[in-house]
Amino acid sequence: MIYICSKCLFTFKRKDEPDHCPNCGSINIREAAEEEKSKLKDNTKGGETQ
Numbered sequence: 001m002i003y004i005c006s007k008c009l010f011t012f013k014r015k016d017e018p019d020h021c022p023n024c025g026s027i028n029i030r031e032a033a034e035e036e037k038s039k040l041k042d043n044t045k046g047g048e049t050q
């Protein structure tokens, strides 16, 4: 699943729903929309972690 932080718009991939943003720590996380998922490649450097 791909999630996006509503606060800083950091986009990241997780197997399970995260409880906070790994970038800014905000708990305002939601599932990324299709167009937002395209940003993922800009924020990750090599696949799924954690």
Ligand SMILES: [Zn+2]
Pocket: 005, 006, 007, 008, 009, 010, 021, 022, 023, 024, 025, 026
């Ligand atoms: Zn954030």
